[in-house]
Amino acid sequence: MLTPAPTREIAFDTETTGLDLAADRIIELGCVELINHVPTGRTFQAYINPERAMSIEAYRVHGLSDDFLRNQPVFAQVVDEFLAFVDGAPLVAHNAEFDLAFVNAELARLGRVSWDSTRVVDSLAIARQRHPTAPNSLDALCSRYGVDTSKRIVHGALLDAQLLAEIYVELLGGRQASLLFDSVGDLAAAAGSSEIRIALRRPEPRPLRISAEELAAHAAFTAALEGGGLWRAYRPAEIAA
Numbered sequence: 001m002l003t004p005a006p007t008r009e010i011a012f013d014t015e016t017t018g019l020d021l022a023a024d025r026i027i028e029l030g031c032v033e034l035i036n037h038v039p040t041g042r043t044f045q046a047y048i049n050p051e052r053a054m055s056i057e058a059y060r061v062h063g064l065s066d067d068f069l070r071n072q073p074v075f076a077q078v079v080d081e082f083l084a085f086v087d088g089a090p091l092v093a094h095n096a097e098f099d100l101a102f103v104n105a106e107l108a109r110l111g112r113v114s115w116d117s118t119r120v121v122d123s124l125a126i127a128r129q130r131h132p133t134a135p136n137s138l139d140a141l142c143s144r145y146g147v148d149t150s151k152r153i154v155h156g157a158l159l160d161a162q163l164l165a166e167i168y169v170e171l172l173g174g175r176q177a178s179l180l181f182d183s184v185g186d187l188a189a190a191a192g193s194s195e196i197r198i199a200l201r202r203p204e205p206r207p208l209r210i211s212a213e214e215l216a217a218h219a220a221f222t223a224a225l226e227g228g229g230l231w232r233a234y235r236p237a238e239i240a241a
Helices: 056-062 075-086 096-109 123-130 138-145 157-171 176-180 184-191 212-223 230-234 236-240
Strands: 008-016 026-035 038-047 091-093 120-122
Touching: 008 056, 008 075, 008 096, 008 157, 026 075, 026 096, 026 157, 038 075, 038 157, 075 096, 091 096, 091 157, 096 120, 096 123, 120 123, 123 157, 138 157
Parallel strands: 008 091, 091 120
Antiparallel strands: 008 026, 026 038
């Protein structure tokens, strides 16, 4: 029997030149593919020339300088590869309103179709429901769920998307989805397959490890108990034996 096709999602993040939607631009895109809420190892990353100067506040967050970005492609040069990777999948973002607004602003500049908000899952909203009285920044959630952030010296879209993918799984209740697969490698293989068939392994019964001698010894022991043991009252066949 075929199982339903696995659910594909994209955890994504953006870095920008600042917070002003009208004036600021995206400078990095980071995407992580998930199948049944588990990262497959497939990612997408692009640095982007914003064609404007970086704000000092934003530079302090992500460390991407004007000199570095000046040699990167503009958004129009990466948009097709970006959209092909996403390929219509539902999206997951932390504080999704921010990232969605900046992506839509870039798409609008090119006359592309914008993304509908119903397509995006906001992990921040999920976190606030699960932990209403606690801080729910990505850093705070990483600390709460024991996700390693040692490589996160500064913010980066791909790194943050990778952390988000792990946090998203935890917010949904842990890595139970991975039980449908033999390994994360199987997830990646399934993601690239035109026809996906997932065989759930039916465990074989374990062989009985009690020997005949042990069974006989146990029967003799319980027979010697006063009344034969209370449990034997419910097994008249064994009493007769």
